[in-house]
Amino acid sequence: MSSPAVLLLNLGSPDTPSVPDVRRYLREFLWDERVLDVSAPLRWLVLNLFILPTRPKNSAEAYEKIWTKEGSPLVVTSKQVQTKVQKEVGEDTQVALAMRYGNPSVASVVKQLREKGASRVLIIPLYPHYAMSSYETVVVLAEQLLAKELPGVPVDTLPPFYNHPAYIQALAESMRPALAQGFDKLLFSYHGIPYHHLQKSDPSHEHCLSRPDCCDGCHPAHATCYRHQCLRATELVTAHLGLRREQYEISFQSRLGRRPWLTPYTDFRLRDLPGEGVKRLLVACPSFVSDCLETLEEIAIRGKEIFMEAGGQSYEQIPCMNENPAWIAFLRDGIRGWLAKPPARGLDTWKMP
DSSP, rough: EEEEEEEEEEEEEEEESSSSHHHHHHHHHHHOOSSSOOOOOHHHHHHIITTTTTHHHHHHHHHHHHHHTTTHHHHHHHHHHHHHHHHHHOOSSSEEEEEEEEEBHHHHHHHHHTTEEEEEEEEEEEESOOIIIIIIHHHHHHHHHHHHHHTTEEEOOOOOOOOOHHHHHHHHHHHHHHHOOOEEEEEEEEOOOOOOHHHHHHHSSSSSSSTTTTTTSSGGGGGOOOOHHHHHHHHHHHHHHHHHHHHHHHEEEOOSSOOOSSBBBBHHHHGGGGGOOEEEEEEEEESSOOOIIIIIIIIIIIIHHHEEEEEEEEEEEOOOOOOOOOHHHHHHHHHHHHHHSOOOOSSSEEOOO
C-alpha cells in the first residue's frame, strides 16, 4: 500500500573511525564537484597526491575522540531525530533518513522508498542555509535518484529555513540554557565556504561580493547566498534572545585548501579574543542541526585549547539542536503542513507557512 514519504538528508560520516573507512569517506566527500569544485583531472591529483596520503590518519584520530559506543554522533543523533519525527507524524507517513556521503546512502534509501510504494515525497535537507557544497549537492542527488526510481511521483523540497520563525525559536530555545550563565561574548561559528562559491551560487552573477554591504537589504541572490543567510539567521536569533550587538560576533570555521574562505576565521578569533578582554566565551555552531566532528572535536576540543592557551578562563561549545523538542516540533509541523496540501506535479518547492 502506497503512502507519503519524508526523506531527511544530512551530511554523513565514516562507518568507523578507522583510517581505511575515513579514507573511503573522504574520497567520496571530496570527489563531489560541488565540494572540491575544480576540473576532474585536477580534483583527482589534489585528492590522491595531497589529501588522501595524510589527511585520513589525522581525521581518524579526530573521529576517535568523539566516537560513541553507538557510532558516529552525527548519524546516531540523526537516527534519533528520525525516530522522534516518525512518532510525531504517525505511521501513515514514512520518515526515512539518508546521508549524502557514507551510510545509509541516498541511493539505498530511495530504493527502499520505491519498494514501500511512496506515493509522494518531501525532501528535507537538514541544512538551515543554502550552500552548493551542502544543501545544493544533496538536493540535486536526491531529486535525480527519485526521478529515476520513482518516475511520476510528486516530489517537494523544503528550501533553506534559516529565517523561518519556528526554526529561529527552536534555535534560540536550544541555546538559552547556556546563555543563563555569565559570559563575555557569544561567538557564532558557521561552517566556512570559499568566497567564489558565493559568486557561483549567485543567479545574477553580479551581486554577491560586488560591494561590502551586498548581504544587506533584499535581493534575489539572497535565496542562494550562504553568507547572507548566516548573517540574517544570527540577526534573528539574537533579537529573539534579547542580546545586544556587542555581546556576540560571527566567524567561519573548517576551511580547506589555499583559496580565500569566508572571514573572519574562527580559529583566529579564538586566539585573539582573550587579548581583547573576552575571558568567558560561548560558541554556537548554527550551520549544524546535529553535533558532529566539526562541533565536538574542532570547536569543543581544539577550539577550547586555542582559547584557553591564549588566556581565556572559561569556554563552552553550546550543543546543536540535536533532539530538542522545539526542533522536532518544527520538523513535525512542516511535514503536517505538507501533508495537508495537494500533491505537486513533478518537482516542486514546499514553503512552510
